[in-house]
Amino acid sequence: xxxxxxxxxxxxxxxxxxxxxxxxxxxxxxxxxxxxxxxxxxxxxxxxxxxxxxxxxxxxxxxxxxxxxxxxxxxxxxxxxxxxxxxxxxxxxxxxxxxxxxxxxxxxxxxxxxxxxxxxxxxxxxxxxxxxxxxxxxxxxxxxxxxxxxxxxxxxxxxxxxxxxxxxxxxxxxxxxxxxxxxxxxxxxxxxxxxxxxxxxxxxxxxxxxxx
Amino acid sequence: xxxxxxxxxxxxxxxxxxxxxxxxxxxxxxxxxxxxxxxxxxxxxxxxxxxxxxxxxxxxxxxxxxxxxxxxxxxxxxxxxxxxxxxxxxxxxxxxxxxxxxxxxxxxxxxxxxxxxxxxxxxxxxxxxxxxxxxxxxxxxxxxxxxxxxxxxxxxxxxxxxxxxxxxxxxxxxxxxxxxxxxxxxxxxxxxxxxxxxxxxxxxxxxxxxxxxxxxxxxxxxxxxxxxxxxxxxxxxxxxxxxxxxxxxxxxxxxxxxxxxxxxxxxxxxxxxxxxxxxxxxxxxxxxxxxxxxxxxxxxxxxxxxxxxxxxxxxxxxxxxxxxxxxxxxxxxxxxxxxxxxxxxxxxxxxxxxxxxxxxxxxxxxxxxxxxxxxxxxxxxxxxxxxxxxxxxxxxxxxxxxxxxxxxxxxxxxxxxxxxxxxxxxxxxxxxxxxxx
Numbered sequence: 206x207x208x209x210x211x212x213x214x215x216x217x218x219x220x221x222x223x224x225x226x227x228x229x230x231x232x233x234x235x236x237x238x239x240x241x242x243x244x245x246x247x248x249x250x251x252x253x254x255x256x257x258x259x260x261x262x263x264x265x266x267x268x269x270x271x272x273x274x275x276x277x278x279x280x281x282x283x284x285x286x287x288x289x290x291x292x293x294x295x296x297x298x299x300x301x302x303x304x305x306x307x308x309x310x311x312x313x314x315x316x317x318x319x320x321x322x323x324x325x326x327x328x329x330x331x332x333x334x335x336x337x338x339x340x341x342x343x344x345x346x347x348x349x350x351x352x353x354x355x356x357x358x359x360x361x362x363x364x365x366x367x368x369x370x371x372x373x374x375x376x377x378x379x380x381x382x383x384x385x386x387x388x389x390x391x392x393x394x395x396x397x398x399x400x401x402x403x404x405x406x407x408x409x410x411x412x413x414x415x416x417x
Numbered sequence: 418x419x420x421x422x423x424x425x426x427x428x429x430x431x432x433x434x435x436x437x438x439x440x441x442x443x444x445x446x447x448x449x450x451x452x453x454x455x456x457x458x459x460x461x462x463x464x465x466x467x468x469x470x471x472x473x474x475x476x477x478x479x480x481x482x483x484x485x486x487x488x489x490x491x492x493x494x495x496x497x498x499x500x501x502x503x504x505x506x507x508x509x510x511x512x513x514x515x516x517x518x519x520x521x522x523x524x525x526x527x528x529x530x531x532x533x534x535x536x537x538x539x540x541x542x543x544x545x546x547x548x549x550x551x552x553x554x555x556x557x558x559x560x561x562x563x564x565x566x567x568x569x570x571x572x573x574x575x576x577x578x579x580x581x582x583x584x585x586x587x588x589x590x591x592x593x594x595x596x597x598x599x600x601x602x603x604x605x606x607x608x609x610x611x612x613x614x615x616x617x618x619x620x621x622x623x624x625x626x627x628x629x630x631x632x633x634x635x636x637x638x639x640x641x642x643x644x645x646x647x648x649x650x651x652x653x654x655x656x657x658x659x660x661x662x663x664x665x666x667x668x669x670x671x672x673x674x675x676x677x678x679x680x681x682x683x684x685x686x687x688x689x690x691x692x693x694x695x696x697x698x699x700x701x702x703x704x705x706x707x708x709x710x711x712x713x714x715x716x717x718x719x720x721x722x723x724x725x726x727x728x729x730x731x732x733x734x735x736x737x738x739x740x741x742x743x744x745x746x747x748x749x750x751x752x753x754x755x756x757x758x759x760x761x762x763x764x765x766x767x768x769x770x771x772x773x774x775x776x777x778x779x780x781x782x783x784x785x786x787x788x789x790x791x792x793x794x795x796x797x798x799x800x801x802x803x804x805x806x807x808x809x810x811x812x813x814x815x816x817x818x819x820x821x822x823x824x825x826x827x828x829x830x831x832x833x834x835x836x837x838x839x840x841x842x843x844x845x846x847x848x849x850x851x852x853x854x
Contacts, residue, residue: 296446299709300649301690302716306709307829311431311511314438350444350453 207286207339212251215282216268218339219248222289222330223255223266225387229326230263231394231401236322237315244316245274250281276308276316291324291345321348325370329377329386421467426546428502429467432510436460439509448688451652451679458668459509469495475551475611478542480566481534482558482759483582484752486627486665487603490620491613497547498661499570503537507705507822508658515706515822518544527569532562532792533822539569549575552610554603556582559758562792580606586764588754596749597742617741623665624736624744627751630664631734633673638730640680642780645693646723647683651711652676654703654727657757694719695844696782700726700773702790702821707829718840723780729772731755766799770806777812784813784844786836790821813847815839 209215223246226233237259246255256272258265280288284303287293295317298304306313324345331339354360377384419425420433440456443449470476476495477488488496506514515533518540523529527539541547555567571579582599585592604615634656641648655676663669693715699722704710714720733754736747754760761769773785785807789797796803800816807814817835819827827835 294445296443296449299712300443300446300449300452302712303690305712305716307707307713308709309511309513310439310509310708311435314435314442317438317442347445350441352441 207283207341209251209282209286212253215248215251215253218331218334218336219253219282219285219289220255220268221334222327223257223268225330226257226266227263228387228391229394231398232390233264233319233394234259235397236318240312240315242276242312242315243272243274245270245272245277246285247277247279248282248285249279250283253282274308276313277306278316279305279307286339287341288320289323289327290341291327291348292341292343294346294348295320296349297346324348326386326390333383333385333387421464421471423467423471425467426544428506428510428514428541428544428546429463431514432502432505433460433463435511436463436505436509448683449679450682451648451676454675454679455652455655455672456509458663458672459505461668462663462666466495466497469493470548475613476548477552477554477607477611478547478550478570478577479554480538480556480563480570481661482556482563482584482752482756483554484627484660484664484748484756485662486620486623486748487600487607487615488554489623489665491607491611491615492619493613494551494607494611495548497550498538499542499547499566500534500538501662502541502546503534503822504658504705506537508708512706512824516825519823522569527565530792531565532560532790533820535562535566535569535792537822538566542569542573545574550577551612552577552607553579554582554607555579556584556752558584558753558763559756560762560793560795578606578610584753584759584763588760588764588768592753593746593750596753597745600745600749617744620744621738624738624747626667626670627665627734628736628738630659630670630673631730633670633677634659634730634734635732637673637677637680638724638728640677640684641723641728643684644696644781645689646696646721646780647687647689648676648680649711650699650715650720650722651708653699653722653725654705656730657727660756691715692719693721695784695840695848696721696723696780697784697786697844698722698724698773698776698780698782699786699788700776701788701793701796703727704788704819704832705821706824710829710832713833714836718837720836720840722786723782724776726761726772727757729757729776731760731772733760762793762795766802769796769799770803773803774806774810777810782812783848784815784839786839787814787816788821789816789818791818791826792820813839813843815843 241260243260244257256267256270256274280303284293284298288295288298295304299306328340331337354363373389420430436456436459440453440460443456444453474493474495476497478497478499481500485496488494503515503518515537518537519533521540521543522536525543527536553570555570557563567581580603582596584596608615659669659672663672697720703725731754733750736751737743752759761772804814819832
């Protein structure tokens with residue numbers, strides 16, 4: 206199991222990933238169903254606090270805040286890393302006391318959906334920062350129970366999204382190993398945002414949100 | 418957003434969506450079948466309530482001390498405990514909604530001294546969250562605050578006819594017969610106002626389901642008494658929810674079966690994820706404004722609650738289904754002497770203190786925690802006797818004021834401070850001293 210040896214390492218890996226999230230603002234807002242909430246992360250061993258602020262656009266990630274947040278999630282850096290990898294489902298983490306959550310259940314459930322998606326991004330991020338050594342082998346357990354898709358359009362779109370993801374995966378494996386998956390998702394988010402009539406988030410604004 | 422194809426009040430949509438998402442999340446853990454079952458059966462109940470409401474079936478409202486067996490036996494009736502939306506908002510929805518219900522009731526002039534479970538129930542009524550009732554059933558248990566909520570029920574919207582069950586402050590044979598006689602009078606009242614006929618065979622089936630549920634609940638208690646307790650503390654209080662809302666239904670029976678089975682499997686597997694250091698009988702209302710705080714107690718303090726007053730299912734729960742009289746008598750005795758709180762919070766402090774001492778012994782506890790829900794005047798009234806009994810029995814007791822539905826009375830941080838101080842400064846050093854002897 207991965208252990209982070211210093212605050213600097215945890216900040217580089219986990220903190221760095223969190224600071225990338227503003228790039229995915231439109232996608233994340235869809236996932237949390239546009240709930241304007243603040244989520245506080247309180248990680249330990251080594252200590253790392255972070256705050257995901259969805260009350261502003263683009264969302265802000267702060268590492269030095271003392272705000273308590275509407276919902277909170279606490280645990281060790283190692284366990285949170287496994288959550289991001291999809292190797293520790295949130296439910297298992299809660300039931301085994303590896304993750305402590307607090308706050309409104311309704312709001313927490315909105316945030317939890319993020320952890321169904323993040324495991325598809327985080328490994329690429331680790332590779333992009335040269336930390337593929339932190340990828341842990343092993344099968345990924347199901348992250349959630351059955352979620353039947355309602356409506357034909359949802360099924361068609363999900364199938365198309367799967368095909369697009371499959372195509373990206375093939376490209377990355379066979380042609381362009383350095384393919385930036387985050388950039389692709391960011392572009393998708395911008396398209397989503399534009400189509401919904403929301404202002405496109407500027408890259409400069411996104412990086413401005415990377416407050417440390 | 419719609420629920421089952423129809424637009425619902427936002428609060429119901431929040432509850433429905435949150436419970437659905439919780440079920441989806443927690444069913445990913447094959448070891449957490451107790452919680453998953455509770456969630457899926459709560460959704461089954463809600464689905465039935467929405468469907469029945471959409472079909473125009475007559476709704477019957479009731480308050481916290483009543484058990485719905487007679488209503489299920491009427492067939493086409495849609496039962497609603499008036500505190501259901503508030504409790505679900507706290508446990509499986511948005512706590513902010515529960516607080517809004519409380520504030521709304523107080524803003525309408527209902528006394529702030531009333532229980533928050535009732536104020537939140539009244540707030541939900543004022544918001545119009547339940548279908549208009551064909552009639553109302555009020556009962557004077559499990560506490561004095563019920564008088565206020567029954568009055569509030571009667572004052573709502575269409576001023577539906579009200580039947581009040583009076584429960585005397587005794588726990589003897591005469592009391593059971595007195596309540597059973599009122600249940601017999603309740604039947605024609607319900608038939609008249611709902612238009613549904615009560616079938617005795619149907620009531621017998623419902624009570625047999627209740628009996629099977631009781632067996633599971635007793636098994637569940639047995640497995641939870643094991644040291645260490647393997648099932649999460651946050652499930653301990655679910656018996657109360659089960660009795661008030663699910664009693665006599667297949668969903669309730671399935672929930673009780675799954676909780677007992679989950680506890681058994683956890684004990685037999687012996688796999689633990691934290692070190693149990695202190696076992697406490699949580700003797701009053703559970704923390705429902707953030708049920709995850711029990712995970713903090715276990716993970717951070719090693720503090721385990723094997724049972725609380727809401728979780729205790731007394732032996733008077735069995736219903737003799739042999740004839741009409743015995744059915745009604747069994748239902749009455751169960752409501753009076755088994756329903757958590759109704760059992761302990763009427764009349765003298767006898768049951769209150771005796772039950773605590775029994776639970777302390779049977780569940781091998783190290784201490785008691787009297788989380789003094791501010792509206793529970795009956796327990797606060799007897800606090801001197803309770804403290805004295807604990808002192809005589811040499812049981813460390815933590816007493817503090819709080820509110821089970823309202824974190825504005827005692828904040829999460831204040832609660833954590835109280836518990837941490839008690840566990841680390843009182844109970845653990847005491848256990849260490851005893852171990853050295």
